[in-house]
Amino acid sequence: MLFRRNWFNATHVALLFLLSVLSSIANAQGGVLGWDKRVVHGTLDNGFRYYLFDSRQEKDAPEGLTLANLVVLSGAIDEEKDQLGVAHMVEHMVFHESDGLPNGVRKAFTDMGFQQGRDFNAMTNSENTRYMVNLRDTTSKRLNSVLDVYQQIAFHAQIKASSLDKERLIIQEEWRGKLSHRSRINEDKKALLRVGSLYPERPVIGTQASIKNTPADKLQAFYKDWYAPNNMALVLFAPVDMKALETQIKRTFGDEPARALPIRHPKDPVLDDKLKIGQLNDTGSKVNRVAFLYRFKSESDGSDESRRSGLIDYMTRNLLTQQIRRQRDVLPEHVRVLSSTKGTVSPNVAILGFSVNVDDGFHAVGLQSLIQELVRINTHGFSQADFDRVYDKVVDTAERNKTAAKSRGTIWSVKMVEAVTSDKSVHDPEESNDRILRLVQSISLADVNARLDQWLSSSDRILYTQAVGGKGVNLGSMKDVEAIFDTMKKRHLAPLEIEQEVTEKRLPKVTQTGSITLINREKELGLSNWSLSNGDKLTLLDPRVFAEKYHSVSPEETERSSYFSAVSGAGYHVAKGSPWAEQIAVQMSEATGIYGWTDEEFQKWRRKHTLSLSSKQKAQSLAYRGSIDDDKLAQLLAVYRVNQVTPKINSDVYDNVMASLKRNAGINVERPVEVFSRRLATARFGDTDLAPTLPILESMSLETLEATRQKQVALPVHYFMVSRLPEGKITRLASRYLASIPRNIAAYSESDYETTSVLQRAGESIVDVSLNTEPKAEYRLYAYQSLPWTPITAVQLTYLGERLEAQLKQRLRSEVQGVYSVRVGLELNKDTNRAELKIQYSSSPARLDDLAKMTETVLAELPDIVTQDWVTDIHKAFTDIEKNRFKNALDSTLLHRLELSETLYGDARYLREMDALTSGLTKSKLKDVAMTLIFKDRVTGLYRPLAE
Numbered sequence: 023m024l025f026r027r028n029w030f031n032a033t034h035v036a037l038l039f040l041l042s043v044l045s046s047i048a049n050a051q052g053g054v055l056g057w058d059k060r061v062v063h064g065t066l067d068n069g070f071r072y073y074l075f076d077s078r079q080e081k082d083a084p085e086g087l088t089l090a091n092l093v094v095l096s097g098a099i100d101e102e103k104d105q106l107g108v109a110h111m112v113e114h115m116v117f118h119e120s121d122g123l124p125n126g127v128r129k130a131f132t133d134m135g136f137q138q139g140r141d142f143n144a145m146t147n148s149e150n151t152r153y154m155v156n157l158r159d160t161t162s163k164r165l166n167s168v169l170d171v172y173q174q175i176a177f178h179a180q181i182k183a184s185s186l187d188k189e190r191l192i193i194q195e196e197w198r199g200k201l202s203h204r205s206r207i208n209e210d211k212k213a214l215l216r217v218g219s220l221y222p223e224r225p226v227i228g229t230q231a232s233i234k235n236t237p238a239d240k241l242q243a244f245y246k247d248w249y250a251p252n253n254m255a256l257v258l259f260a261p262v263d264m265k266a267l268e269t270q271i272k273r274t275f276g277d278e279p280a281r282a283l284p285i286r287h288p289k290d291p292v293l294d295d296k297l298k299i300g301q302l303n304d305t306g307s308k309v310n311r312v313a314f315l316y317r318f319k320s321e322s323d324g325s326d327e328s329r330r331s332g333l334i335d336y337m338t339r340n341l342l343t344q345q346i347r348r349q350r351d352v353l354p355e356h357v358r359v360l361s362s363t364k365g366t367v368s369p370n371v372a373i374l375g376f377s378v379n380v381d382d383g384f385h386a387v388g389l390q391s392l393i394q395e396l397v398r399i400n401t402h403g404f405s406q407a408d409f410d411r412v413y414d415k416v417v418d419t420a421e422r423n424k425t426a427a428k429s430r431g432t433i434w435s436v437k438m439v440e441a442v443t444s445d446k447s448v449h450d451p452e453e454s455n456d457r458i459l460r461l462v463q464s465i466s467l468a469d470v471n472a473r474l475d476q477w478l479s480s481s482d483r484i485l486y487t488q489a490v491g492g493k494g495v496n497l498g499s500m501k502d503v504e505a506i507f508d509t510m511k512k513r514h515l516a517p518l519e520i521e522q523e524v525t526e527k528r529l530p531k532v533t534q535t536g537s538i539t540l541i542n543r544e545k546e547l548g549l550s551n552w553s554l555s556n557g558d559k560l561t562l563l564d565p566r567v568f569a570e571k572y573h574s575v576s577p578e579e580t581e582r583s584s585y586f587s588a589v590s591g592a593g594y595h596v597a598k599g600s601p602w603a604e605q606i607a608v609q610m611s612e613a614t615g616i617y618g619w620t621d622e623e624f625q626k627w628r629r630k631h632t633l634s635l636s637s638k639q640k641a642q643s644l645a646y647r648g649s650i651d652d653d654k655l656a657q658l659l660a661v662y663r664v665n666q667v668t669p670k671i672n673s674d675v676y677d678n679v680m681a682s683l684k685r686n687a688g689i690n691v692e693r694p695v696e697v698f699s700r701r702l703a704t705a706r707f708g709d710t711d712l713a714p715t716l717p718i719l720e721s722m723s724l725e726t727l728e729a730t731r732q733k734q735v736a737l738p739v740h741y742f743m744v745s746r747l748p749e750g751k752i753t754r755l756a757s758r759y760l761a762s763i764p765r766n767i768a769a770y771s772e773s774d775y776e777t778t779s780v781l782q783r784a785g786e787s788i789v790d791v792s793l794n795t796e797p798k799a800e801y802r803l804y805a806y807q808s809l810p811w812t813p814i815t816a817v818q819l820t821y822l823g824e825r826l827e828a829q830l831k832q833r834l835r836s837e838v839q840g841v842y843s844v845r846v847g848l849e850l851n852k853d854t855n856r857a858e859l860k861i862q863y864s865s866s867p868a869r870l871d872d873l874a875k876m877t878e879t880v881l882a883e884l885p886d887i888v889t890q891d892w893v894t895d896i897h898k899a900f901t902d903i904e905k906n907r908f909k910n911a912l913d914s915t916l917l918h919r920l921e922l923s924e925t926l927y928g929d930a931r932y933l934r935e936m937d938a939l940t941s942g943l944t945k946s947k948l949k950d951v952a953m954t955l956i957f958k959d960r961v962t963g964l965y966r967p968l969a970e
Contacts, residue, residue, distance in 0.1 A: 069252025082431035088157040088260040089435040096248035107228015121178035183238040195842035198798035203306035218291035250281040259435035295481035305492040312388040313377035316480040320372035348519035356384040397510040403471040427451035536761025554761035584745035592734035595641035597776040607730040659759035669731040694793040799870040803861040805960035814942035823848025885952040
């Protein structure tokens with residue numbers, strides 16, 4: 023996707039962010055509030071802690087699901103110099119032999135029917151290690167079995183040298199999997215931000231040398247030091263009796279004696295009064311950027327004053343983000359994208375960063391502009407009006423959060439784990455938000471301006487640059503940078519940009535009304551088909567027939583939402599014209615919003631009406647999909663109508679998007695993996711551009727794109743609606759807003775609308791290149807086979823793809839330790855009537871050819887991996903998924919399937935045959951499908967390191 027601005031979801035995301043921040047402020051400091059009384063928690067005599075939540079208290083909790091987390095409160099930061107990567111290696115090794123499980127923890131879990139990655143997993147970071155199990159169909163017996171396995175992980179892992187030698191290959195492949203331009207840049211950036219601490223010196227994954235050479239006794243020592251009951255916590259979200267569970271926890275984990283823990287390394291960087299200057303100089307960089315950051319202490323205790331300080335932080339950050347956004351409009355030429363960010367680099371040190379993107383060769387101008395805006399903001403401070411607005415938002419959100427936070431569903435598990443790993447608490451939402459409401463009353467504009475000055479006066483600072491192609495940038499010395507600050511402070515800088523009053527707009531009135539005629543009705547489905555006077559069609563479904571059939575009282579029904587989609591043939595893969603123009607026209611139209619309105623006016627309007635409407639363009643179709651409360655359906659149809667009757671593009675949107683696209687097209691940096699991807703694309707589809715070139719973009723005037731857009735909206739549209747509103751009301755709305763849209767298909771020839779599928783070419787080819795600058799190889803396979811689309815076949819291929827991925831992981835990862843991550847995609851493409859297969863993994867360069875042959879072997883044996891046990895499992899899994907869909911997402915599921923059925927068949931047979939989907943999940947039928955999948959048409963890609 024070249025460019026996309028989300029019309030209707032930004033307000034929702036911002037609200038969730040604010041809820042999260044306020045909740046974290048209330049929960050951040052621990053103190054007298056303590057844990058929410060719904061969380062059962064305690065500490066055994068040996069120091070082992072547990073935090074339990076009975077999920078039956080939550081109406082939104084998935085039935086029968088347990089989320090079990092065993093947390094070891096040590097990670098890479100606790101390693102010694104000769105233990106690099108050991109915390110992560112121990113995480114891998116505890117899945118091997120233990121005292122009570124000689125065949126290994128992994129086998130114990132798989133014997134319970136668990137699938138690694140889906141049902142059980144583990145992760146290590148700098149501060150802790152976490153083991154995770156998702157237990158479905160919870161019973162006390164099954165949960166106790168999980169706890170028994172956790173006990174083996176916690177206290178009884180053997181960590182044998184022979185098993186470690188095998189596991190090294192897996193860990194090496196995980197290390198290789200992280201080798202990329204993006205990860206290099208991220209690691210270099212983290213090293214800059216955390217300079218003066220141990221974090222850069224303790225990479226979680228370790229180094230290639232440490233993975234290859236660290237002996238087992240180093241892992242055993244780390245395990246003995248840190249895997250102690252008094253350095254662990256168990257976090258459970260489970261539908262079981264808490265008293266009985268507490269008893270079982272004491273019985274399972276209580277006998278292991280506490281141990282004295284080693285002295286921990288300091289986590290916080292040593293702050294100083296110097297400006298540190300660095301550069302991210304990766305040759306694959308495609309960005310020109312200047313960033314300036316401040317580091318400062320951010321300590322907290324359990325006092326009210328500490329909570330109040332957290333609120334001041336939040337309000338200051340909110341005001342700063344808002345002000346930075348306003349200042350973007352006054353940046354000089356060649357400087358753009360002024361942004362700010364605030365976070366933590368360690369438990370007690372925060373960081374506040376600012377950056378600008380610049381044109382090539384204008385880093386010095388960018389630095390001048392960045393410093394000027396920082397000094398300007400600090401000099402003038404925030405206004406009372408802005409402070410009042412953020413104050414009101416805090417109060418309003420805290421009031422609403424009292425109730426909202428009481429229904430968290432599985433978020434309880436996430437919040438409990440976050441609290442345990444950061445030594446905090448999850449408080450009672452009413453108590454914590456009452457505390458916020460009391461403390462915020464004592465905060466004034468002077469407080470937030472003082473906090474802003476405190477942040478921007480921090481003496482520990484970091485300046486770094488990034489340039490396209492990793493070119494060197496010289497912005498001078500520390501004294502030179504300080505001189506710019508001094509100069510700016512002496513200037514009379516203009517006042518800050520202020521909030522502009524935004525007019526409340528109304529959509530244009532519809533002065534013409536079309537007509538709508540019933541074509542047919544299928545009462546047993548609650549379905550009706552209609553013809554609109556402009557040539558469009560409407561298929562309308564009342565979901566109450568299906569709700570009664572499936573005994574569904576879904577949230578969608580109680581919330582009274584209507585679901586809408588509009589599908590036309592305005593795809594991008596045109597036989598006549600430019601595919602890029604087709605895509606850019608749609609995306610600029612979406613970015614325009616309502617033509618003639620400012621962006622601020624449109625944002626205000628959409629916030630008021632809380633609409634959700636988005637577009638998706640494919641090779642041969644263009645679809646708009648949305649949902650809205652029933653009482654606002656007219657607004658959804660009205661804004662869609664404006665998009666269709668006024669297919670114009672805002673000139674500012676055109677200028678900004680084209681400038682961005684041209685900058686990207688003009689970057690003369692092609693990463694080796696991009697060369698590989700381009701050659702693969704050529705082998706699959708013939709000569710094709712993966713992105714628009716400068717000559718293509720230069721040919722796209724605003725008039726050209728608007729003409730393209732006018733052609734797109736001339737095509738007839740098929741509407742689909744699922745709603746519980748009275749049919750008469752919906753048809754009246756459709757007559758007014760949809761039937762009155764003029765379609766002008768006669769103005770164009772048939773060839774103007776002709777589109778074709780994007781099809782991989784027939785035959786077999788191999789793309790074998792040695793270009794990688796990293797010591798790793800990659801395998802990619804793209805294959806297809808003609809196969810007519812049916813709902814049942816689509817479900818069959820989904821599960822066969824999962825089975826193939828599991829088998830490849832077993833053969834390539836577990837049996838021969840050849841790869842770490844295997845990704846398989848197998849789907850039935852309804853647009854091409856092809857079964858399309860994609861396989862991708864990275865490996866040691868020396869093993870690539872052998873692994874490629876093994877992959878071919880596993881593919882050839884696809885029918886043999888269809889076993890009765892597996893079929894029984896997926897039959898039950900799919901039945902559960904369908905039950906959950908009908909319970910929680912009935913209306914949206916019906917809309918999706920109705921649209922598929924009408925588009926492919928011209929009728930609603932998919933809805934009639936939904937209950938038959940499971941009929942395809944039998945051993946014989948799955949094996950029959952697997953036997954047809956021979957994938958003779960394929961492109962294999964082998965990506966190797968540069969030859970020495």
